[in-house]
Amino acid sequence: MSEDARRAVEEVYRSDWGRIVATLIRLAGDFDLAEESAQEAFSAAVDRWRTTGVPEFPRAWIIRTAHHKAIDRLRHNARSQEKLELYATSGLVAAIEEPESDSDEIPDDRLRLIFTCCHPALAPEVRVALTLRTLCGLETEEIARAFLVPPATMAQRLVRAKRKIRAAGIPYAVPETRDMSERLDSVLTVIYLVFSEGYAATGGTLLRADLCAEAIRLGRLVRTLTRPNPPAEVTALLALMLLQDARREARLDPSGCLVVLEEQDRRLWDGRQIAEALPLVEEALRGGPGPFALQAAIAALHCQAARAGDTDWPQILRLYDLLERSHPSPVVSLNRAVAVAMVHGPRAALGIVDALAASGDLDNYHLLHAARADLLRRMGSAPEAAQSYARALALAANESERRFLDRRLREVQPPAA
Numbered sequence: 001m002s003e004d005a006r007r008a009v010e011e012v013y014r015s016d017w018g019r020i021v022a023t024l025i026r027l028a029g030d031f032d033l034a035e036e037s038a039q040e041a042f043s044a045a046v047d048r049w050r051t052t053g054v055p056e057f058p059r060a061w062i063i064r065t066a067h068h069k070a071i072d073r074l075r076h077n078a079r080s081q082e083k084l085e086l087y088a089t090s091g092l093v094a095a096i097e098e099p100e101s102d103s104d105e106i107p108d109d110r111l112r113l114i115f116t117c118c119h120p121a122l123a124p125e126v127r128v129a130l131t132l133r134t135l136c137g138l139e140t141e142e143i144a145r146a147f148l149v150p151p152a153t154m155a156q157r158l159v160r161a162k163r164k165i166r167a168a169g170i171p172y173a174v175p176e177t178r179d180m181s182e183r184l185d186s187v188l189t190v191i192y193l194v195f196s197e198g199y200a201a202t203g204g205t206l207l208r209a210d211l212c213a214e215a216i217r218l219g220r221l222v223r224t225l226t227r228p229n230p231p232a233e234v235t236a237l238l239a240l241m242l243l244q245d246a247r248r249e250a251r252l253d254p255s256g257c258l259v260v261l262e263e264q265d266r267r268l269w270d271g272r273q274i275a276e277a278l279p280l281v282e283e284a285l286r287g288g289p290g291p292f293a294l295q296a297a298i299a300a301l302h303c304q305a306a307r308a309g310d311t312d313w314p315q316i317l318r319l320y321d322l323l324e325r326s327h328p329s330p331v332v333s334l335n336r337a338v339a340v341a342m343v344h345g346p347r348a349a350l351g352i353v354d355a356l357a358a359s360g361d362l363d364n365y366h367l368l369h370a371a372r373a374d375l376l377r378r379m380g381s382a383p384e385a386a387q388s389y390a391r392a393l394a395l396a397a398n399e400s401e402r403r404f405l406d407r408r409l410r411e412v413q414p415p416a417a
Helices: 002-028 031-052 058-077 081-090 109-117 124-134 140-147 151-168 177-199 209-225 232-245 271-286 291-304 313-326 330-344 346-359 366-379 382-395 399-412
Strands: none
Touching (some): 002 109, 109 124, 124 151, 124 177, 140 151, 177 209, 209 232, 232 291, 271 291, 313 330, 346 366, 382 399
């Protein structure tokens, strides 16, 4: 029974942490209080469920328990009953019963949470980090790795962001349509980063299908929210996530090792998702070549190729040229270098990658060193390739990628004496 309880708690944490914390923030009105109460409730679940068994509705049990713990914390911290009543009348402590949703808004706590985290009063990098912490349940160390900063720095950012939300009275709500545009770009970026964490997790196994599904669900919600004429980038983001997620089943081999795109069994790709996404790509491109639209067009070209050899790499390179000109970034340049290699050969791409490496912007980004190693491997420079593979392996935290990099490293290393 104890093992069943542990597995049940882990499953609820993995699948419902964001939903639970989002609900608690609405009920309790405080980020820290919601997270701390949720963590206490999960700990209580491990002990209680060992003896009583897993309840019929585990998530509801944790939400009720966490809500009671939040009230207990407030009561403990309050100097008097009057202060607790002040919390209640101010809306900080909501009723335990779920209130009926207003028919004029989307009744989704997670969407409210993203819009709260993406308030323009918060710095852009903090918006993303706060959402990954509260909605996805990522640890501070994981978020720090994703942002290439020390954990202590990221912890300070998160503390300051929560303090600013509390001090500024930033509302926990989806904004009115007239106020939505100033936050929409940040919301789309955050949703895509949630998806990216599921598609290529910073730690553990490569894939977290629950995060991918959550991001796609949120993308659909935002598109519904902005109808009848959703912005092109809203449509493009949904298309991009559908196309990338369609390749999920082919990205790992039976041992859990990463399978690169050119080696994937395309029969495992989800044809229904691809068919849904392709018209969305066309719709988004008619609205202009935004960054998500261009990335979706690139993903569409990959998904339309029946074999790796059929991929229209010259067109992909043209799209990357446009993306790099309109929205330059070191990661875009690195991805463009892969397309350059496929069109003009690895030596032409190596110059781009070496320039990126010399800048130092991506020195702690394992994919830079992995890309450089692959180019050197294809050029026959095994010793240099081994050095870059070793550097990438030292930086990679994801076990599936580590297995792949370790295999590649052993392929280019000279045999032991």
